[in-house]
Amino acid sequence: MNRIRACLYLSVFVIMGLSDAVVPILPDLSGEAFVQSMIFSAYFAGALVSMIPLGMLADRYGNTRFILLSIVMTIISGFLILLSNSPQILVSARFVEGCACGAFFPAAFSMLTKFENRRQCMGEFTFLINIGLALGVAAAAELMYYHLKGGILTFVLLAIPALVLAISLKQDSDDPDIPPAPQRISGVFASLSDARYLQIWVITFILFGATGVLVAYFPSFTDLTPSLQGLALSGVYFGAMVTSLIGGRARTTERGLIRAGALITGIGIVATIYHPIGLTIMGAGSGFAMVGLVAGVASLGSDHGMAMGVFNTCTYAGFAALPVFAAGILWYADYAALFGITGIAVGALALFPLQALAVKRRSIRPL
Numbered sequence: 553m554n555r556i557r558a559c560l561y562l563s564v565f566v567i568m569g570l571s572d573a574v575v576p577i578l579p580d581l582s583g584e585a586f587v588q589s590m591i592f593s594a595y596f597a598g599a600l601v602s603m604i605p606l607g608m609l610a611d612r613y614g615n616t617r618f619i620l621l622s623i624v625m626t627i628i629s630g631f632l633i634l635l636s637n638s639p640q641i642l643v644s645a646r647f648v649e650g651c652a653c654g655a656f657f658p659a660a661f662s663m664l665t666k667f668e669n670r671r672q673c674m675g676e677f678t679f680l681i682n683i684g685l686a687l688g689v690a691a692a693a694e695l696m697y698y699h700l701k702g703g704i705l706t707f708v709l710l711a712i713p714a715l716v717l718a719i720s721l722k723q724d725s726d727d728p729d730i731p732p733a734p735q736r737i738s739g740v741f742a743s744l745s746d747a748r749y750l751q752i753w754v755i756t757f758i759l760f761g762a763t764g765v766l767v768a769y770f771p772s773f774t775d776l777t778p779s780l781q782g783l784a785l786s787g788v789y790f791g792a793m794v795t796s797l798i799g800g801r802a803r804t805t806e807r808g809l810i811r812a813g814a815l816i817t818g819i820g821i822v823a824t825i826y827h828p829i830g831l832t833i834m835g836a837g838s839g840f841a842m843v844g845l846v847a848g849v850a851s852l853g854s855d856h857g858m859a860m861g862v863f864n865t866c867t868y869a870g871f872a873a874l875p876v877f878a879a880g881i882l883w884y885a886d887y888a889a890l891f892g893i894t895g896i897a898v899g900a901l902a903l904f905p906l907q908a909l910a911v912k913r914r915s916i917r918p919l
Contacts, residue, residue, distance in 0.1 A: 557673065559717035560660050561680050563619065566711045567626055567656055568684030571595055571649065573692040573703035574633065580700055587639045594643045598650020599868050606651075607658030607861025615659035620718040622656035623711055625649070630708035634701050658860040665850040674846045675800015678839065679793050686789035749852065751904045753866045756845055759814055761870025762898045763788065763838050766821055766831065766891065768875040773887035774828065784828035791820075791835030792842070799843035806848035807909045811902040813841025818899025825888045848909045 574581070578588045610618040625648055632645035664673045692703025699705070767788065771781050799809050820834030849863045881890050 555717060556663060556721060557667075559619065559714065559721060560663065560677065562710070562717065563623055563656065563714045564660065564677060565680045565684040566707050566714050567622070567653060568681050569688035569691070569710070570626060570630055570704065570707040571653065572685045572688030573707055574646070575689055576693040577696055577700055577703070580696070581637070581642060582639055587643075590643050591639070591646055593872075594646035595650040595653070596868055596872050598647040599653045600650075600865060600872065602651040602654025603658060603865040603868070604858065604861035606655045607662075607864075608858045610655075610659040610662060611858055614723060615663050616718070616721045616723050618655045618659040619663075619721070620715075622652045622659070623715045623718050625652035625655065627708060627711045627715065630704055630711065633704050634708065654861075654864075657864045658858070661846060661850065661860040661863075670850065671843065671847045672800040674850075675796045675798075675843045678796035678800070678842045678846070682789045682792045682796065682835075682839070686786055686793075690786075749908055751906055752845065752849065752908060753862065755810060755814065755841070755901045755904060756863060756866040757870040758874070759817060759838065759841055759870070759898055759901060760867045761874030762817070762821060762894045763834060764871040764875050765878045765894050766824060766834060769878065769882075769887060769890065770824065770828075770831065773891070776828065780828075784831050787828070787832030788835035788838075791832040791837075792839035795836045795839030796843055799840045805909070806844045806851070807906045809840050809844025810848065810906065810909075811904075813837045813839070813844060814901035815899050817841060818895045818897075818902075821891055821895030821898060825891050848906075852908065
């Protein structure tokens with residue numbers, strides 16, 4: 553494994569682990585439900601507002617600079633969480649942590665597209681996203697019995713070797729051929745409204761937002777004990793970890809992976825009504841879809857940072873918006889009906905033609 557992949561793989565594991573390490577300790581950080589929600593949501597707010605602009609800047613000024621920036625911001629936010637119990641500082645630190653995520657993902661995905669075996673790399677990358685999320689929660693929950701913020705400290709320390717690797721990477725030169733900002737911003741809106749690309753953004757928004765609905769409302773739906781609920785929810789990450797590796801090596805098109813992922817995810821959501829194994833099936837589908845979507849978006853054009861910024865923004869927007877929308881449905885239906893509607897909606901995404909991905913891909917020069 554070369555130094556670039558080693559840096560990206562370790563960095564994404566650390567960034568995802570730290571993002572979830574705060575979840576088990578939220579009640580202890582603040583007893584007020586509103587403050588807890590603010591600490592949790594500030595991360596997603598930071599990611600949402602920064603993904604597209606930082607992706608555009610990464611295209612212009614070089615991806616490695618933004619990988620380095622993201623790790624520095626991650627370490628700063630981690631230390632702020634470690635050293636302070638002030639709600640204002642904790643919310644601010646989580647916002648900075650979200651911005652670090654916004655700096656990292658468009659640049660990282662753009663760098664991975666330059667590898668000849670890019671789909672395999674993206675499968676491995678997605679695997680590490682999920683294992684980072686899973687271990688972030690698990691480590692924080694176990695270590696809090698020794699020190700409340702032991703999980704936070706663990707991932708901050710792991711970020712140091714990632715920082716060393718990022719510093720050692722060769723800096724990209726500026727790209728003067730990138731169009732000016734106003735023109736590129738208009739390109740963002742054009743891609744969001746273009747019917748060919750709109751299908752990709754809609755699938756991203758609905759599919760990942762639907763997984764957020766299940767994760768958010770499954771504890772209220774089931775009568776399992778908290779420990780069994782945690783085991784069932786961990787199946788989402790486990791399923792995605794396995795299929796992201798399989799999808800990265802599968803001999804099929806991106807369209808095939810996306811359609812299969814949407815169908816399997818929809819089946820898993822409906823199956824959850826009857827058995828918690830549905831969560832694992834749902835995660836397996838999202839793993840296939842994630843690899844197909846990332847590889848597909850990477851083939852859309854040369855502005856990879858901007859395209860990945862739009863993709864990640866749609867992902868986080870889905871996570872943020874659909875659970876709130878689902879709460880409105882619960883005024884008129886029970887949890888089983890909500891899961892059924894959600895599963896059917898996600899499964900229907902497999903019918904999208906995805907013409908944009910039928911265009912012949914440009915050749916990729918291996919690193």
